[in-house]
Amino acid sequence: MQTITLRVEGMSCNHCKQAVEGALKKLTGVERAEVNLAEKKVTVWYDETGATVEQMKEAIEDQGYDVVDG
């Protein structure tokens, strides 16, 4: 199990939190996803044999949010 924290722009409310967490949890290998709205971050717990970080970023962007590098 690995974890990664991504910075996400545009999440403004609990619906946004649910949308991002839900999209991540649908990916193979993602065990848990937790958004911190105030910090504009999402932390993902995942099995590295499943979805890639690139696929996680795409899942977030498909929900209409921007993943910010760095």
Add this chain to the structure above:
Amino acid sequence: MQTITLRVEGMSCNHCKQAVEGALKKLTGVERAEVNLAEKKVTVWYDETGATVEQMKEAIEDQGYDVVDG
């Protein structure tokens, strides 16, 4: 058919817009509901033989938003 415009606090994104419009459209007699996020308002087109304005306010508050008087 009547229309009313209510002032709603706390709607921050398109998910909020969908939540409020969806909750209103579920009420008997509500034909149309349209949120303006920038103006913090929702306009409702409704048949006066159906749900009351009080019930509309409750439906909005049940979604977690505040209806502001005046």
